[in-house]
Every structure is written in C-alpha cells, then in structure tokens.
Amino acid sequence: MKKNTLLVTGGRDRETFDFVNPPLTRGSTVLHESVADMRERVRRRNAGDDGEPVAYGIYGTPTHQAFYEALTALEGGHRSWALPSGLAACTMAILAYVQQGDHVLVPDSVYWPTRRFCRDTLPRYGVSTTFYDPRAGAEIERHFTPTTRVLFLESPGSLTFEMQDVPLLASIARRRDAFSVIDNTWATPLYFQPLKVGVDVSVHAATKYIGGHSDLLMGTLTCNERAWPRMRETLHHYGLTTSPDDCYVALRGLRSMAARLAQHRATAEKLIAWLKQQPEVERVLYPADPDDPGHALWKRDMSGASGLFGVALKPGPSERAFHAFIDGMRLFGRGYSWGGFESLLIPMSPERTVVPLPYKGWLFRISAGLEDADDLIDDLGAGFARLRAQA
Ligand SMILES: Cc1ncc(COP(=O)(O)O)c(C=O)c1O
The missing domain is CATH 3.40.640.10 (Type I PLP-dependent aspartate aminotransferase-like (Major domain))
Structure with missing residues (x-):
C-alpha cells in the first residue's frame, strides 16, 4: 500500500x-481468566512476545x-x-x-x-x-x-x-x-x-x-x-x-497528516519565494529549496518536505528593529513549537561548539501553518516595514 x-x-x-x-x-488492571492465564501472559511477555492480550496496562x-x-x-x-x-x-x-x-x-x-x-x-x-x-x-x-x-x-x-x-x-x-x-x-x-x-x-x-x-x-x-x-x-x-x-x-x-503536510509545504514555498525577494534576506534554510546546500541529499532521500524553515537576515538591523519585526506580527505566533495548524515565527540563536555558523545577521524560524498564504505574506510585509522604519 x-x-x-x-x-x-x-x-x-x-x-x-x-x-x-x-x-x-x-486501563491499568487487566483481569485474567485464571492463574494459568496470569502465568501464561507473563511467560509470553518475558519470552519477548509483545502481542495481546497483555498482563498489565503498562504494556499498552x-x-x-x-x-x-x-x-x-x-x-x-x-x-x-x-x-x-x-x-x-x-x-x-x-x-x-x-x-x-x-x-x-x-x-x-x-x-x-x-x-x-x-x-x-x-x-x-x-x-x-x-x-x-x-x-x-x-x-x-x-x-x-x-x-x-x-x-x-x-x-x-x-x-x-x-x-x-x-x-x-x-x-x-x-x-x-x-x-x-x-x-x-x-x-x-x-x-x-x-x-x-x-x-x-x-x-x-x-x-x-x-x-x-x-x-x-x-x-x-x-x-x-x-x-x-x-x-x-x-x-x-x-x-x-x-x-x-x-x-x-x-x-x-x-x-489527516498527508493533507496537512501538502498545505504546510505549499504555504512554506510561497512564503520562501516572497522572502527571497526582500533585500534584507541573506538566505533561506530549507532543504527542499533548490538553492539550499542540502538539496541534493534531500532529493535523494526524502519524498517530500514539511513547512518548517529558517531565514538568515543580512547584518544591519538593530536588535530593537528585529524585535519590532517579530513582536508586531498579527498572524504569526511567537511560540517554541512547530507543526501545528497555526503559523509561528521565532528568533533563533543556535548553539554550536564544533562548526561556527556562517550567519552574521539575525536568524528566525517559521512554521508555516494552514492560514491563507497571502494573509501570511501581508503579515510578513508589515514586519519588514517595521524593520525598515526602525533602521
Ligand atoms: C527536532 C526536535 N526534536 C524533538 C523535539 C522535542 O519535542 P517535545 O517538544 O515533544 O519534547 C523538538 C521540539 O521542539 C524538536 O524541534
């Protein structure tokens, strides 16, 4: 299948x-027919059998x-x-x-x-x-x-x-x-x-x-x-x-995961296409994007992509401008998770101890949700306007 x-x-x-x-x-307790049944279920489990019926709720x-x-x-x-x-x-x-x-x-x-x-x-x-x-x-x-x-x-x-x-x-x-x-x-x-x-x-x-x-x-x-x-x-x-x-x-x-993921990715790709046109954007971090250094491996090994990606800005905007960009978002939530129906946008400061990151400007991450991509682009557009206004 x-x-x-x-x-x-x-x-x-x-x-x-x-x-x-x-x-x-x-359930926690499982009722057994007899002592023999009790012993048999435990014996099967100890012998490595994960099948049902189980002896106790902890086994599922x-x-x-x-x-x-x-x-x-x-x-x-x-x-x-x-x-x-x-x-x-x-x-x-x-x-x-x-x-x-x-x-x-x-x-x-x-x-x-x-x-x-x-x-x-x-x-x-x-x-x-x-x-x-x-x-x-x-x-x-x-x-x-x-x-x-x-x-x-x-x-x-x-x-x-x-x-x-x-x-x-x-x-x-x-x-x-x-x-x-x-x-x-x-x-x-x-x-x-x-x-x-x-x-x-x-x-x-x-x-x-x-x-x-x-x-x-x-x-x-x-x-x-x-x-x-x-x-x-x-x-x-x-x-x-x-x-x-x-x-x-x-x-x-x-x-419903396949239907959701198709939409998450379609929206992510629309946002990425728009973001790449913004002069402040240095690069987008998304292996399904042909410009990404990991694209060849992604294409070889994976049959699709989800809606989570990173954005590296060029050096320039102050911390205050970067915060204004994020804090004023109306549709993008500021939340640490991802993969839900709601779009999220968070600042990133990745810790690295082996390979220093090549990015000199601010970094943020977007989890593309299931809202209309045009509304999300409007929200991002207003964000970039705030970033520019602070500059
Ligand atoms: C790549 C990755 N692995 C694991 C986790 C941990 O998941 P949970 O939040 O359910 O503990 C997260 C959460 O953000 C994650 O981003």
Missing part, C-alpha cells in the same frame, strides 16, 4: 473494532496498539512505542544503548535540549559525548572509538536545517557495532523512512506534525529488530508509557 493509504488504514484492521476509530481504552491498551501498528507500518519498522514528549524519546533512544564508559556521537546541529542531556546528564552515568559536524560524511569514522555505542542523527538539523548523509552514516555505525538513532521529526514518517536505509531507531516529536493541532505532547520510537530488544527492556524497566488518550489523538493526527 502507498503511504497515504497506510496513514488512513494503519491500526484499523482489527476484528474487534466496529467503528472506524479504535476504542479509547483507559488496544488504543496504544492501534497507534503503534499504524506508525510501525509507516516507518517500515519492527515495533513502536510512545513516550510523554519528543525530548523523552530522544533521550531514551540514547539511554537504551549505553552503559558506564560508553561514548556517543551527536551532531552539532542537534535540538538544543538533546544537546543539554548529552552534555550535562550523560556524564553522570559515565557516558561521554563528542559533537560532530552534521555535514560529516565518511570522515565521521575518526570520531568513533571502541566504546562508541550510539551515533545520533537529526536531519535536517534543528534550527539550521543541515541535511545529513543518513544511509552512509548508518552504514558506518553498523560496521562499528554502534546503534544509529535519528530524530526524524521534520520529515515525518510520511516523507522519510530511515529504517529502510539502515538506521536502527527513528524518533519523532509527535507533538509536531503527527499531532498537528498543538494540543498534544508526545514522542515516539520505532525500532528495527536489532534495536528493539534493548529498547523494549529499557522501556519496561524504567516503566515508561503514555496515556491512551494521547495515543488516540496521535492516531487521529496521522489520518
């Missing part, structure tokens, strides 16, 4: 569902299972799981594969809270991190040590949108006996299936496009067969799950 069909049908082929949508089952209700099935089919993976935030999924995807004395590789362009976790928290467990140039190809080899257990990727990178050579990096990680993990939030499971090119774990902040309505906080993990046993053990031992209500909302989000 094509991916758009999987989005609509995934997790629905269950004999027990009369309605289109799965039941919203809230039918609502969880419906969402997991849909996501696993989209990603072409073995098993999926949901956690209370995208950040929790990023950090657990690392923790699952490391122990004291290990080393992880993380791109310099990574989502800042993931950087903070690697920098401040992993050392408490005796795990060290090397940040690497996100544009590294085969030369990533020189950063591997005998204790490197995780190669983390985020493509395109948070805020600055560097594309990574995912198949190459994943193959190197595999050869070096490390697990490769990718934050795949920007591309969504619709436009990129990293497991199909050799990555072991695909992570999403389902908070963004999967939820799509700015009313959900959730992270997801999809593993291949190699990565699942350690992940499964870690999730169960830490006792990590999420609410069935959230899984229901996330599954509902998947159903």
Whole structure:
C-alpha cells in the first residue's frame, strides 16, 4: 500500500473494532481468566512476545496498539512505542544503548535540549559525548572509538536545517557495532523512512506534525529488530508509557497528516519565494529549496518536505528593529513549537561548539501553518516595514 493509504488504514484492521476509530481504552488492571492465564501472559511477555492480550496496562491498551501498528507500518519498522514528549524519546533512544564508559556521537546541529542531556546528564552515568559536524560524511569514522555505542542523527538539523548523509552514516555505525538513532521529526514518517536505509531507531516529536493541532505532547520510537530488544527492556524497566488518550489523538493526527503536510509545504514555498525577494534576506534554510546546500541529499532521500524553515537576515538591523519585526506580527505566533495548524515565527540563536555558523545577521524560524498564504505574506510585509522604519 502507498503511504497515504497506510496513514488512513494503519491500526484499523482489527476484528474487534466496529467503528472506524479504535476504542479509547483507559486501563491499568487487566483481569485474567485464571492463574494459568496470569502465568501464561507473563511467560509470553518475558519470552519477548509483545502481542495481546497483555498482563498489565503498562504494556499498552488496544488504543496504544492501534497507534503503534499504524506508525510501525509507516516507518517500515519492527515495533513502536510512545513516550510523554519528543525530548523523552530522544533521550531514551540514547539511554537504551549505553552503559558506564560508553561514548556517543551527536551532531552539532542537534535540538538544543538533546544537546543539554548529552552534555550535562550523560556524564553522570559515565557516558561521554563528542559533537560532530552534521555535514560529516565518511570522515565521521575518526570520531568513533571502541566504546562508541550510539551515533545520533537529526536531519535536517534543528534550527539550521543541515541535511545529513543518513544511509552512509548508518552504514558506518553498523560496521562499528554502534546503534544509529535519528530524530526524524521534520520529515515525518510520511516523507522519510530511515529504517529502510539502515538506521536502527527513528524518533519523532509527535507533538509536531503527527499531532498537528498543538494540543498534544508526545514522542515516539520505532525500532528495527536489532534495536528493539534493548529498547523494549529499557522501556519496561524504567516503566515508561503514555496515556491512551494521547495515543488516540496521535492516531487521529496521522489520518489527516498527508493533507496537512501538502498545505504546510505549499504555504512554506510561497512564503520562501516572497522572502527571497526582500533585500534584507541573506538566505533561506530549507532543504527542499533548490538553492539550499542540502538539496541534493534531500532529493535523494526524502519524498517530500514539511513547512518548517529558517531565514538568515543580512547584518544591519538593530536588535530593537528585529524585535519590532517579530513582536508586531498579527498572524504569526511567537511560540517554541512547530507543526501545528497555526503559523509561528521565532528568533533563533543556535548553539554550536564544533562548526561556527556562517550567519552574521539575525536568524528566525517559521512554521508555516494552514492560514491563507497571502494573509501570511501581508503579515510578513508589515514586519519588514517595521524593520525598515526602525533602521
Ligand atoms: C527536532 C526536535 N526534536 C524533538 C523535539 C522535542 O519535542 P517535545 O517538544 O515533544 O519534547 C523538538 C521540539 O521542539 C524538536 O524541534
């Protein structure tokens, strides 16, 4: 089946569902027929069987299972799981594969809270991190040590949108006996299936496009067969799950994601075409744009693009002018998330410790929402007028 069909049908082929949508089952306790039944369910679970019926709510209700099935089919993976935030999924995807004395590789362009976790928290467990140039190809080899257990990727990178050579990096990680993990939030499971090119774990902040309505906080993990046993053990031992209500909302989000994403991208492209004509704009950071340095990799690996992009201004405007540009926006909200129906515009100050950023002027990021693109352009136009007035 094509991916758009999987989005609509995934997790629905269950004999027990009369309605289109799965039941919203809230539950901790599961009742068993007999002692033999109790023992059998626990035995199956301990033997690695993730199927139903489960022995306890922490292993997932039918609502969880419906969402997991849909996501696993989209990603072409073995098993999926949901956690209370995208950040929790990023950090657990690392923790699952490391122990004291290990080393992880993380791109310099990574989502800042993931950087903070690697920098401040992993050392408490005796795990060290090397940040690497996100544009590294085969030369990533020189950063591997005998204790490197995780190669983390985020493509395109948070805020600055560097594309990574995912198949190459994943193959190197595999050869070096490390697990490769990718934050795949920007591309969504619709436009990129990293497991199909050799990555072991695909992570999403389902908070963004999967939820799509700015009313959900959730992270997801999809593993291949190699990565699942350690992940499964870690999730169960830490006792990590999420609410069935959230899984229901996330599954509902998947159903309309293709239609939303097509509109997000169409609007992003209209805004980008307009922005490129503004004399203050140095460059737009969006791998689907033919002028972007990551365009060739994007074209090779991804089948579409979402509506999140960055803008680098030329040096010149004062801080006051830049704030006036952002503060006066009427349609673009000032909010730290993205992927919802509402447009957002935020200033960016990315932290880099390996490769200094080439941009000398102000940076901002736009999440193109579902409003009419012409209205959004009017809002941006008024913003540039404020920027010029301050100058
Ligand atoms: C690339 C990326 N990964 C992960 C996350 C974390 O998601 P959440 O906000 O659900 O913790 C974010 C959130 O902004 C993000 O931008």
